Every structure is written in structure tokens, then in C-alpha cells.
Amino acid sequence: MNAELFSQVLGNLFTLQTILALFAGVVGGIIVGSLPGLSATMAVALLVPVTFGLEPVAGLTMLAAIYTAALYGGSISSILIHTPGTPASAATALDGYQMTKKGLGAKAIGVSTVSSMIGGFISALFLLFLAPPLAKISLWFSSPEYFLIAIFGLTIIGSLAGKSMAKGLASGVIGLLIGTVGIDILTGYPRFTFGSTTLQGGVAMVPAMIGLFSLSQVMMQREPKTKQKKLKKASISGRVLPTMKEFKRIFKTIIRSSGIGTFVGMLPGAGGDIGSWVGYNEAKRFSKNKDKFGTGIIEGVAAPESANNAVTGGALIPLLTLGIPGSSTTAVLLGGLLIQGLQPGHQLFTTHAGVTYSVIFGFLLANILMGIIGLLGAKFFVKASSISDKILGPIIVALCIVGAYAINNNFFDVWVMVFFGFIGYLMRKIGFHPAPVILGMILGPIAEKGFRQSLVLAKGDLLSYYFTRPICLILIILILLSVLTPMVTKLMKKRKEQKMNLGDEENLA
Amino acid sequence: MQRIHQDIYVSIIMFLVSIFLYIQTLDMNEDAVMAPRYLLYLLVFFAVLIVIGGIRKTKKMRAEVGDHNEMYDGEEEPLTGKLLKSPMITLLAVIAYAVVIKFLGFFPATVLFIAGFLWALKVKDWKSYAFTIVGLNLFIYLVFILQLNVQLPKGILFE
Numbered sequence: 001m002n003a004e005l006f007s008q009v010l011g012n013l014f015t016l017q018t019i020l021a022l023f024a025g026v027v028g029g030i031i032v033g034s035l036p037g038l039s040a041t042m043a044v045a046l047l048v049p050v051t052f053g054l055e056p057v058a059g060l061t062m063l064a065a066i067y068t069a070a071l072y073g074g075s076i077s078s079i080l081i082h083t084p085g086t087p088a089s090a091a092t093a094l095d096g097y098q099m100t101k102k103g104l105g106a107k108a109i110g111v112s113t114v115s116s117m118i119g120g121f122i123s124a125l126f127l128l129f130l131a132p133p134l135a136k137i138s139l140w141f142s143s144p145e146y147f148l149i150a151i152f153g154l155t156i157i158g159s160l161a162g163k164s165m166a167k168g169l170a171s172g173v174i175g176l177l178i179g180t181v182g183i184d185i186l187t188g189y190p191r192f193t194f195g196s197t198t199l200q201g202g203v204a205m206v207p208a209m210i211g212l213f214s215l216s217q218v219m220m221q222r223e224p225k226t227k228q229k230k231l232k233k234a235s236i237s238g239r240v241l242p243t244m245k246e247f248k249r250i251f252k253t254i255i256r257s258s259g260i261g262t263f264v265g266m267l268p269g270a271g272g273d274i275g276s277w278v279g280y281n282e283a284k285r286f287s288k289n290k291d292k293f294g295t296g297i298i299e300g301v302a303a304p305e306s307a308n309n310a311v312t313g314g315a316l317i318p319l320l321t322l323g324i325p326g327s328s329t330t331a332v333l334l335g336g337l338l339i340q341g342l343q344p345g346h347q348l349f350t351t352h353a354g355v356t357y358s359v360i361f362g363f364l365l366a367n368i369l370m371g372i373i374g375l376l377g378a379k380f381f382v383k384a385s386s387i388s389d390k391i392l393g394p395i396i397v398a399l400c401i402v403g404a405y406a407i408n409n410n411f412f413d414v415w416v417m418v419f420f421g422f423i424g425y426l427m428r429k430i431g432f433h434p435a436p437v438i439l440g441m442i443l444g445p446i447a448e449k450g451f452r453q454s455l456v457l458a459k460g461d462l463l464s465y466y467f468t469r470p471i472c473l474i475l476i477i478l479i480l481l482s483v484l485t486p487m488v489t490k491l492m493k494k495r496k497e498q499k500m501n502l503g504d505e506e507n508l509a
Numbered sequence: 510m511q512r513i514h515q516d517i518y519v520s521i522i523m524f525l526v527s528i529f530l531y532i533q534t535l536d537m538n539e540d541a542v543m544a545p546r547y548l549l550y551l552l553v554f555f556a557v558l559i560v561i562g563g564i565r566k567t568k569k570m571r572a573e574v575g576d577h578n579e580m581y582d583g584e585e586e587p588l589t590g591k592l593l594k595s596p597m598i599t600l601l602a603v604i605a606y607a608v609v610i611k612f613l614g615f616f617p618a619t620v621l622f623i624a625g626f627l628w629a630l631k632v633k634d635w636k637s638y639a640f641t642i643v644g645l646n647l648f649i650y651l652v653f654i655l656q657l658n659v660q661l662p663k664g665i666l667f668e
Contacts, residue, residue, distance in 0.1 A: 397603055397606070
């Protein structure tokens, strides 16, 4: 990055709009993350329409800030009420809640804040230095590679699928089918438009995302609460900031977990939840006091928290360089990127370098700001985390409606959002995850265009055309690995369980 | 009546939707139809897998092996009237809210919706009503109208 670009980045970042967006993203992200049941994906989906009207730098920085701040916010309720605000904070509850029980809740939040800030900051540095050279790979891409990259992105459905792989993959196919709605770009023929002119441009992605992730969430909150625990009102007192001695104690753990988190984030399908568990386990493995983990020690909070925030920067690397979203949140972020007219790949770091580097630096700043705001406002966020879902419900619904409408100033999109909210709710209840639908909708048209163009380029010999291109071969191997890994892991887990059951039976005998 | 796992109903719906969409593809252009057709074949394939799983789960349920809820994973739950009642009322309220926006405009409809929602959930504290209604409308006005220049619907009655 040269001096001219750097001054452009500074000029982009230090505008009133960007600073306000950054601040709003961090505060909003922490609050949403701290509320059990509301996810980072939901917050990002809800705010994509807001960012659409902003300058690209301000808008995208805000989304990145929400993403990282929500993951940190999840630790607050995890520590105080033993209810993770996001799945990525589940590991934090082990030691965090034990610290709260000992009267050290404020300290646990302080450790979590500092660890999250450092984890996110380190991953942002990785993003800054790794993404530009990696993006050069996309220069060698042509139609077949774009087709395979889209397919590779789709294969992460396997890891998002939950218990039933068939349902997860079926969700992906449903998304792909929705992606075919509208005028076919190569022939100009309308597909599944049912005579509607509004559908000729396809199903609007942002209203669909808002419905699937946000409205469906409000509907879930209204279910009879037999299974849900009533949350206690939390409060903290005492010193939040860790002492120098404590900081020195956790420093190595934070650095190790940050590296782990960044690496896990780069892997498609492995999100913040996996990152935090791996970070926690590794911290335990390297520790001299293994048996103290789970009893309320600061390392047990520092490890998962630095890892899950480091996942964010790691996950942005394949997203910005190749357009591969590694999780549901990054799939929604990809939507935010595309509606700003920015296509992932080499061009992001050349033609749009000013915007891209500004967003990366904004992401760095967001992590620092998150640390400062988190430490100063810990007591406020604790109070915010106990807002009742009775109040949140109508607020989210109103934001869903205004967000769906604002993207095109079109009321039809509000109905699209409501329809997808209904579908999203039912899908979640019958075991179909909504994230693959969005992945299918985004990546389907890219895959179809790439495949049909490569059919023409192959001049009738598709197989040898694909197999004589080195990047295609690498991508095919990656696709196979990505498809087979979850199946093999599942099989191994099943066998392990069977062995354990057999062992138990033998012991009983 | 003997119990049937809901996956069987789900797969039947998937078959019916696939057939309906397949019929829609019959008069499509040869090039344009390729992707939707293959995707529909895939959807039918997954519907077959789900029906097989559903039959297996139904047999297990009928044999009364363990807790019936063990057949459901994560957020997945058997769709009963009791479970769906409140979420569906919420959905109807959202639809009604959207319809009222068409007539009264965004802001009056939002005030009515929030007040109605909080009242239906038996929120009694007047401060919750005041802060939610004023705070949210102010936020939307500042962000969407002043900052983003969005023309929110004014309603048929006020246009």
C-alpha cells in the first residue's frame, strides 16, 4: 500500500459519517450480541439496508464492526447469567460464570473485553497483510473457476446443516432455486416469475435475509416458554480492568488463541463457536493448571474470547479474496458487499483499493473501539442485556419492515420479507437451517453463469476442459474434501459413541 | 390415529412443490431451463432421503423407543397448535401492520403496532410504551428519513 492510498484511506475513515457508523456498529453489535437469542447474523441482516444508503466505506465498516462487536457482546450474558448471547460464547460460560459466582463478574467481563479486543485486532492485521496477496489468485480465474468457487462456497452447507445433512442440502437447493427466479441473464427468458414484473429482477436478497433471520427470530421468541429459563436481572460491581499481573498471566493464552481463531475463521464452515472451543481446549492443554479450568480462572475466559473474535478477521479473508462465505454471518456480509456493487476478488484490492483498505482499517479501529467502549460501558451493557424480549419484539419487527422497504423504496419487498419470515420460521422448526438458503441465493447465479459460459468455452469437451486447468483441479480436490470431511467426522463420532456404549455395557456386565 | 413423523409430511410438500415447479418449466427455453430442472431433480432426491428418514423415525416413534422429542434436533420441534399459536398470531399482527401502513402511513401505523404488541403481551409500565414508541420512531426518522433520504409510505389516506 503506497502513501497516496494510505492518505485516501485516512480521508475515507475520518469522516463524520464513518465515525458515527463505526460507533453505532460497535455499540449496537455489543447490545445485540449480549441479548440471548439475537445473533450477529440477525443484526447484520437487519442493518444491511441502513448501510446501503451510506457511503460504501461507512456502510461496510459498520457491518464489520457489528460482526466483531456482537461476538464480544455474547460473552456478557454468558459470564453473568450462564446463557451465551451467541453460540460462539458458550465456552466462555464455563469459567466466566464460575467467576461471577465468586463475585468476580466485573473482572471476567474485563478479561473478556481485553481478550476480544486483542483477538479481533490481531485477526484484522492478518486480514490486512494476507488478503491482498491471496486476492491475486482470483486473477487466474475464468468461468470454470468461478463455477467451482461458487460450488466450493456451497459445500459449507454440509457444516451448517445440523443433524440432518439431507435437510441442510435441501435448504441449499431451495436457495439455488430461488436464485433462478427472474429473467435468465444469458437468454433473457423469464423463469418462475408467474407473470409478475416485480419478480423479473429476481427475488430481492436483502428482504429475504431480513425475513429468514430477523422476523423468524421474533416469531420464535413468541413460542410458549416452557423450555426457556427465566433470566435473572444481572448486575456487576468492582474493578473491570484486569491488573498488569493478570494481563501478563493471560497474554500468551490470548496470542495463541488469536492465532487459532484466525486460522479457524479462514476455514469454510468453521465459525466462532468452533474457534472458541478449540481456543479453550488448547489453553487447557498448554496450561500447568489444567484441573483449574472450569472453576473460574481468567485463562478460561481469555482463551475462547480472543479466539472467537479472531475468527472474524480470519473469516473475512476468504470472503474478500475469493467470495467464499465461511458462515451464515459472512454470507449475509457478502450480500452487503454485493449490494454496494463490490465483487470479491483482486479488483477489491486494485480498482476499489481505497474502499477495501478503508474498511479493513475501519475493522482494526472497530476492535480497538470495542475494547474501549466495552471497558467504559460494561455496566450499561449489563443492564442492556436484560431488556425484555417483549420490548425487543415490536422494535425488531418495525426495523424489519422499514429495512425491507428502504432497500428499493418498494412495498412489494415488505411482503417478500414477511413471506420469508414465515418460511424461515417453519424451516427452523422442521430442521431446515435458513443459512444455506441465503448461500444458495447468492452463489447460485454465480455458479450457473460460470457453468454455462464454460460449457460454451469447452466446445463440447467439458471434462478435459476442467481437468486440464490446474486451479480447477485444486478446487475440485477442495470441494471433495469439504463434502467428505463432515461425513467422515460424523461417522467417526458415531463409531466413537458406539465404542463408548459398548465399553459401558461391558463395565456394567 | 397412529402417529406419523412430520418429516413425511415435509417430504410430501417437497414433492408437490417440485411437481408444480416442474410444470412451470415445461414451456421454458431449452437453455434457460437447464439449471431449474437439475435443481428440481436434486430437490426430489433430497425429498426421497427425507421420506426414508421420516419412515424410520415413525417406526421408532410407534415402537415407543425413548422420548418422542429425541426425534427432533436443536430448534426443530413437532409442529403442534400449541407451539404455533403465538408465532402465527405474531405473523398475522405483522401482516396487519403492513396493511395499516398502506392506509395510515409508516409512523402512525408503527405507533399503533407497538402499542398493540406491548398491550397484547401485558406490558403495563407506561414508560416502556413511551420510550419504545418515541425512541424507535425518532431513530427511524433520523436514520432513514434524514440520513438515508428514504421516502417512507405516507398512506393512501394522507397522500
